[in-house]
Amino acid sequence: xxxxxxxxxxxxxxxxxxxxxxxxxxxxxxxxxxxxxxxxxxxxxxxxxxxxxxxxxxxxxxxxxxxxxxxxxxxxxxxxxxxxxxxxxxxxxxxxxxxxxxxxxxxxxxxxxxxxxxxxxxxxxxxxxxxxxxxxxxxxxxxxxxxxxxxxxxxxxxxxxxxxxxxxxxxxxxxxxxxxxxxxxxxxxxxxxxxxxxxxxxxxxxxxxxxxxxxxxxxxxxxxxxxxxxxxxxxxxxxxxxxxxxxxxxxxxxxxxxxxxxxxxxxxxxxxxxxxxxxxxxxxxxxxxxxxxxxxxxxxxxxxxxxxxxxxxxxxxxxxxxxxxxxxxxxxxxxxxxxxxxxxxxxxxxxxxxxxxxxxxxxxxxxxxxxxxxxxxxxxxxxxxxxxxxxxxxxxxxxxxxxxxxxxxxxxxxxxxxxxxxxx
Ligand SMILES: Cc1ncc(COP(=O)(O)O)c(C=O)c1O
Numbered sequence: 001x002x003x004x005x006x007x008x009x010x011x012x013x014x015x016x017x018x019x020x021x022x023x024x025x026x027x028x029x030x031x032x033x034x035x036x037x038x039x040x041x042x043x044x045x046x047x048x049x050x051x052x053x054x055x056x057x058x059x060x061x062x063x064x065x066x067x068x069x070x071x072x073x074x075x076x077x078x079x080x081x082x083x084x085x086x087x088x089x090x091x092x093x094x095x096x097x098x099x100x101x102x103x104x105x106x107x108x109x110x111x112x113x114x115x116x117x118x119x120x121x122x123x124x125x126x127x128x129x130x131x132x133x134x135x136x137x138x139x140x141x142x143x144x145x146x147x148x149x150x151x152x153x154x155x156x157x158x159x160x161x162x163x164x165x166x167x168x169x170x171x172x173x174x175x176x177x178x179x180x181x182x183x184x185x186x187x188x189x190x191x192x193x194x195x196x197x198x199x200x201x202x203x204x205x206x207x208x209x210x211x212x213x214x215x216x217x218x219x220x221x222x223x224x225x226x227x228x229x230x231x232x233x234x235x236x237x238x239x240x241x242x243x244x245x246x247x248x249x250x251x252x253x254x255x256x257x258x259x260x261x262x263x264x265x266x267x268x269x270x271x272x273x274x275x276x277x278x279x280x281x282x283x284x285x286x287x288x289x290x291x292x293x294x295x296x297x298x299x300x301x302x303x304x305x306x307x308x309x310x311x312x313x314x315x316x317x318x319x320x321x322x323x324x325x326x327x328x329x330x331x332x333x334x335x336x337x338x339x340x341x342x343x344x345x346x347x348x349x350x351x352x353x354x355x356x357x358x359x360x361x362x363x364x365x366x367x368x369x370x371x372x373x374x375x376x377x378x379x380x381x382x383x384x385x386x387x388x389x390x391x392x393x394x395x396x397x398x399x400x401x402x403x404x405x406x407x408x409x410x411x412x413x414x415x416x417x418x419x420x421x422x423x424x
Pocket of ligand 1: 061129130131132133161196200220222242243244245251254255256
């Protein structure tokens with residue numbers, strides 16, 4: 001693939017690609033001509049103004065769905081940072097997490113109180129460049145003090161978030177190593193279990209599965225927010241991770257936070273972030289603080305008249321998308337999606353299903369679902385990346401509305417399984 005073509009490919013799917021992804025996509029390019037959505041060919045068939053050649057990229061959980069809400073709140077909630085502000089490395093030298101902006105700390109506490117999804121009291125708040133950085137910080141902090149001769153196993157029940165094995169083994173640490181599916185883990189000694197609830201990729205509400213004496217837990221609550229699931233009780237665990245990426249949609253700000261019970265663990269996490277990035281961007285923290293403030297204000301009974309309740313709005317959007325997807329899958333008969341139980345949400349007071357940020361789509365037995373969808377120019381992530389089977393794919397439910405509708409329309413045209421897959 002020439003450099004020019006690579007650039008055109010990046011442009012045409014309008015997202016950031018690693019070179020590995022571009023290489024992976026050369027195969028797709030050979031199968032059909034990729035055209036920029038801005039310059040469609042006149043000979044192409046079009047549905048609702050969209051080319052049938054257009055690639056729909058639902059591989060990443062990029063939360064662009066939230067843009068429409070934030071466009072409507074207007075410029076009143078814009079953050080302006082004067083040139084003289086935020087020069088110092090330090091935010092609050094007296095705080096255990098010395099680079100945590102006091103305003104962000106305050107807004108994190110307020111939001112958890114309003115939503116009721118986590119106990120902040122008796123926990124230290126550690127801010128990170130996304131919760132991705134905090135996953136690594138937590139692994140380091142938990143393992144460092146144990147002084148074990150061999151790396152400690154990190155496990156999670158399959159299907160697990162595809163980043164966990166990658167992040168764990170990337171630097172070939174002597175402190176920890178990826179131990180695979182928690183359900184088949186049977187080693188003695190200390191281990192770390194990642195508990196993701198609701199789970200990425202399948203949206204299931206989870207508890208730890210290994211349950212051994214020397215286990216250490218990291219609860220990843222990226223999706224424990226009312227637009228995705230019922231808030232059934234305030235979570236109260238040793239290490240709980242949250243991120244604005246999936247809560248508010250501001251993935252680009254790269255702000256996550258950890259609630260950490262043990263002071264020494266919190267200190268080690270802070271040390272990790274200190275050595276890694278010497279703190280976390282103040283601009284990003286201040287913007288995230290404002291965004292959290294807006295959300296909290298939108299949840300109040302008496303609120304600014306131009307603010308729609310954020311969680312109500314986004315919950316309705318998710319419910320609508322899931323209904324459309326379930327109808328489409330029912331009509332199609334080639335795929336299955338899971339149904340989720342009704343639960344009472346303490347935040348809204350209503351009964352609700354889980355509306356996960358990803359659909360965990362299953363094709364008929366033995367069919368490579370990712371390959372099948374790729375043939376129809378829908379990019380998804382194969383179940384194999386999550387420690388599961390090729391019959392499954394993870395599909396982002398958080399894209400912009402026109403991309404999501406185009407996906408459903410494209411899905412409805414898949415009537416039979418063909419080409420590389422066996423004819424059905
Ligand atoms: C379960 C889970 N944890 C953590 C992350 C990382 O989020 P970020 O680094 O954007 O805060 C993600 C992102 O998709 C996720 O799905």
